Amino acid sequence: MSFYSLESTSNLTEGYSRQFIIDGKDMLLVHSGGLTRLISTACPHNGYPLKKAKLAHGCIQCPKHRICFSLENGEALGGDAVADVPSLSRYELAEENGETGIYI
Numbered sequence: 058m059s060f061y062s063l064e065s066t067s068n069l070t071e072g073y074s075r076q077f078i079i080d081g082k083d084m085l086l087v088h089s090g091g092l093t094r095l096i097s098t099a100c101p102h103n104g105y106p107l108k109k110a111k112l113a114h115g116c117i118q119c120p121k122h123r124i125c126f127s128l129e130n131g132e133a134l135g136g137d138a139v140a141d142v143p144s145l146s147r148y149e150l151a152e153e154n155g156e157t158g159i160y161i
Contacts, residue, residue, distance in 0.1 A: 065156055089113060094147055094150070096131075115129060
């Protein structure tokens with residue numbers, strides 16, 4: 058496997074969001090609440106694109122139905138109302154020489 062750099066780690070500040078296509082998969086690199094995650098660009102609720110989603114306090118909010126997902130564990134927030142909503146699809150990140158990326 059090879060390291061594929063996505064962004065300089067120093068550029069990952071609150072509200073950062075950038076879309077990538079890696080190995081044929083649409084992915085979104087996001088940073089909020091001190092957490093950096095690489096997630097699928099599709100909302101797990103109904104597949105709506107998260108490219109223009111709001112990021113705040115370690116959560117990402119789908120622009121269609123406003124469901125918020127924790128970046129910490131990927132789970133939908135809101136108790137029983139979202140109990141059946143699947144978690145975000147996340148990919149493992151790595152850091153090398155001040156760069157954040159993924160092994161592919």
